[in-house]
Amino acid sequence: MTALTLLVGCVEAQDAVNRVQPNVTRKADLDGAEFYFLQTVVDTPYTTDFTFVGESGELERIVWEVQEDFLVARRAYEAIAGSDPEGINGTSETAGAPVAMYAIESHFDIRREYNTVTGEEFNVIVENSTDRPWYEREFMRVDWSTNLVSNPNFLMLARYFNGLEMEPVAWHVQENDDPANAPRFERISEDEEEPGFAYMELTNKMFVRPTTTNIPGLGPLPSCFLFQIFDGYPADCAASEITVRNSFVRVDPTHDYEPTVYSGDRMDRFGYFITERPGYDRSYGLVEPARYRFVNRHNLWTESHRRDEAGELMRCTTDAQCDDGRGSRCDIDLGRAERRLTDAREIEGACTIPFRDRETQPVVYHLSENFPAELMPEMEMLEAEWNATFVGTVASLRENECNQTGGTDCAAERARADHQEMYVVCPSPVPAGAPEACGPEGTVARIGDLRYSLLGWVNEPHRASPLGYGPSAADPITGEIIAGTAFLYGAGVDSLSAQGRDILRLLNGDLTEAEISSGAPVDAWFQNMTAGTGRGGDGAESIVDVRPDDLERIEAAMDFDWIHGGHAHGSAPRDPGEAMQAVAEARERMHRNDTFGRGEDGAGALDRLVGTPIEQMLTTRDARMMAGIDPDMPVDDSVLEAASPLRGMSPSQRAALERARAQLQLGAGIDWGEFADEGLLGLARTVQRSAAAGEPIVWAGVEYDVSAPGGGIDYDKVQEMLRHPILSGL
Numbered sequence: 001m002t003a004l005t006l007l008v009g010c011v012e013a014q015d016a017v018n019r020v021q022p023n024v025t026r027k028a029d030l031d032g033a034e035f036y037f038l039q040t041v042v043d044t045p046y047t048t049d050f051t052f053v054g055e056s057g058e059l060e061r062i063v064w065e066v067q068e069d070f071l072v073a074r075r076a077y078e079a080i081a082g083s084d085p086e087g088i089n090g091t092s093e094t095a096g097a098p099v100a101m102y103a104i105e106s107h108f109d110i111r112r113e114y115n116t117v118t119g120e121e122f123n124v125i126v127e128n129s130t131d132r133p134w135y136e137r138e139f140m141r142v143d144w145s146t147n148l149v150s151n152p153n154f155l156m157l158a159r160y161f162n163g164l165e166m167e168p169v170a171w172h173v174q175e176n177d178d179p180a181n182a183p184r185f186e187r188i189s190e191d192e193e194e195p196g197f198a199y200m201e202l203t204n205k206m207f208v209r210p211t212t213t214n215i216p217g218l219g220p221l222p223s224c225f226l227f228q229i230f231d232g233y234p235a236d237c238a239a240s241e242i243t244v245r246n247s248f249v250r251v252d253p254t255h256d257y258e259p260t261v262y263s264g265d266r267m268d269r270f271g272y273f274i275t276e277r278p279g280y281d282r283s284y285g286l287v288e289p290a291r292y293r294f295v296n297r298h299n300l301w302t303e304s305h306r307r308d309e310a311g312e313l314m315r316c317t318t319d320a321q322c323d324d325g326r327g328s329r330c331d332i333d334l335g336r337a338e339r340r341l342t343d344a345r346e347i348e349g350a351c352t353i354p355f356r357d358r359e360t361q362p363v364v365y366h367l368s369e370n371f372p373a374e375l376m377p378e379m380e381m382l383e384a385e386w387n388a389t390f391v392g393t394v395a396s397l398r399e400n401e402c403n404q405t406g407g408t409d410c411a412a413e414r415a416r417a418d419h420q421e422m423y424v425v426c427p428s429p430v431p432a433g434a435p436e437a438c439g440p441e442g443t444v445a446r447i448g449d450l451r452y453s454l455l456g457w458v459n460e461p462h463r464a465s466p467l468g469y470g471p472s473a474a475d476p477i478t479g480e481i482i483a484g485t486a487f488l489y490g491a492g493v494d495s496l497s498a499q500g501r502d503i504l505r506l507l508n509g510d511l512t513e514a515e516i517s518s519g520a521p522v523d524a525w526f527q528n529m530t531a532g533t534g535r536g537g538d539g540a541e542s543i544v545d546v547r548p549d550d551l552e553r554i555e556a557a558m559d560f561d562w563i564h565g566g567h568a569h570g571s572a573p574r575d576p577g578e579a580m581q582a583v584a585e586a587r588e589r590m591h592r593n594d595t596f597g598r599g600e601d602g603a604g605a606l607d608r609l610v611g612t613p614i615e616q617m618l619t620t621r622d623a624r625m626m627a628g629i630d631p632d633m634p635v636d637d638s639v640l641e642a643a644s645p646l647r648g649m650s651p652s653q654r655a656a657l658e659r660a661r662a663q664l665q666l667g668a669g670i671d672w673g674e675f676a677d678e679g680l681l682g683l684a685r686t687v688q689r690s691a692a693a694g695e696p697i698v699w700a701g702v703e704y705d706v707s708a709p710g711g712g713i714d715y716d717k718v719q720e721m722l723r724h725p726i727l728s729g730l
Helices: 001-008 157-159 223-228 264-269 332-338 375-402 410-415 490-507 521-532 547-555 560-566 576-592 600-611 613-618 621-626 638-643 650-662 672-694 715-729
Strands: 034-043 058-067 072-077 098-114 121-128 139-145 164-169 186-189 198-211 210-214 219-222 240-250 273-282 285-295 350-351 363-367 423-426 452-456 468-470 472-474 481-489 668-671 697-699 702-704
Touching: 058 098, 121 452, 157 210, 157 223, 157 650, 210 650, 219 223, 223 650, 285 332, 285 638, 350 638, 363 481, 375 410, 375 423, 375 452, 375 715, 423 521, 452 672, 481 490, 490 672, 600 613, 613 650, 621 638, 672 715, 697 715
Parallel strands: 363 423, 363 452, 452 481
Antiparallel strands: 034 058, 034 240, 058 072, 072 098, 098 121, 098 139, 164 198, 186 198, 198 240, 210 219, 273 285, 468 481, 468 668, 472 481, 697 702
16 A cells, blocks of 8 residues: 555656647637728639729728627627617617627637546546536637628628629638638737737638629619720629638727818818718708718827826817817817717817827838839839828928917927828838838738738739729728728739830831731821821711602701791890890790700610611721720621610710719729820820930839830830839829
8 A cells, every 4th residue: 555655646747638629719809899890802713803802891890799609790880870879779788780790619618627526627628618608608619711791881883783692601721721811810918818809810702693783874784794894805794702801900999090070162172082970860860960071091190189197088179178378179070970979969079189299100001022023113202202291291280380379480390300201111021120110020911901001912813903992991980091002903004014015016117007906007097096086997987878868857857947036026135034034935945846856756766776777887996996896896786785876885874884983983092994095105105205315214213225135116125114104103
């Protein structure tokens, strides 16, 4: 017995056996905190005609709700302010709409396994899912592979035209298999015991199917056609599987920003993208006085409002309550954003910090990791121009405030050292020695990462891609830009530079008629274009033969003798009242006599021409070229459907399509490829003149020699050079 006791006493304690499986989330890491949430398309097939890499949805503010079976991301604010002041259940909490949802596989505690009879703990750590109710257990395992909510505000064709159906697709990514798309969770603190995620990133797949949408002026139309109105290629309306990055950034509860409400008359003078938030009144419903439009802009200050000794904002309703002799005023727009009212129903804002006393913070944009090194001169030029703009903004605010409050040496405010670096462009990864604002060395900004403003280069071609796309993720309550993005689409830039190169070849006579897909005589085309006629080719093909029996009808239709009728008595009106009466009578006579025809009759007459030889004559080579169709193709019904001025290329249909396409630009700056068409000829002529003079072309401080070794022009060098001004134009 003694020997056995000694033997047991000599056994060393062993490390615990941990049977806890991966993918564990502590509920306290999500509880009680607000997160910004943004969805961004990060991959699509080339043929997708309804979205493109970089397209992002509207920024949301969410809170997480842990249910027994689901983890739900709900809006943390009222989309229509005042519509649910006491919550749906009569409480002070508002149950916002769900914008993301993931299935919960299990709830559990992590503890040592034990003997259920004696309570003795064993040397094994397990997931305990029996001892406490699910809502008291500390941990959960979430299936992050599928976002079960299809947010209708995500893709533009769904947001504006209800033209897409979206279904989630399960896609589970392991860290070892695909690190770029594996789930990411970054904590507030390196201390694992301190709860709280600072950042979460989940990449999911989505199955998207274009549907039919009703376009005013057109009627039903496949939504996938809207991105391909003028490029002449057939649209592929098949469903596609797209990859979406879901980015969640914790909202800093101490963050401070001074919002600005923008009125329509100010918008007429200088336009901004805005965040609009309507308001509800119980007596009148949705009312215009409660609808606020907040400017989308970057925050140039670390703090904008004064705080008392307890760290609370100094509240106010008038400027007099804030007067400190240095320019502090009452920021009522903050009260409008917060929908904060006093007991007397006055909007309650907060006292601002004078501009001279505020600490600045620069606007920081990171380049995507694949940004071409040869285009860096344009980025340096962009950085210098925007920095000068923001430096001038801060300097003017401080100097003007100094003058208005009777300060001294106000001109010195412009030269202060703390606002000379207000816009910074950072490479990815961030190199050693980069400005502090770029972040730690090695920082990489990726598409869809809400923590960074991004200048992104999309190298892969996509059917629906624009030339440039610049949405901003703006706070839905204040309008503050949390992250700005500017995507440049390399395939589009290369196509435009190739077009500019070919225009130069045409100007120099180095491109023959046989090499022109349209077959039009090159010299005549350029002579007409430069002469301002805007016509190419011979107009004789557009002449329609007239039969003799049509002459009498045509002559009768051209009888304008009614013009000479004039005033009933042939005398001038004697006073304004008589003049107005005469005009009213003349208008009535014109309507009564069908002077300008009847709209329905005109439309009906045009409809009767559909399918006739006249329609084929109207569908000229120019019309077919304008529709993006090879003019040498036989004019069959499919060509007429796309290029006939009585069908797809009718002025009314083109105008309706243009209005629909313009609506896509309401919330983001989109440059389609044709925006640069007019400038390409000017660029080509500039290159032509420089080459003829034997001079290098200078752009963004860099010289480009486009001469060929044996004389003449090296057109490949021209194409490479043209990428730079095209990029600057974007």
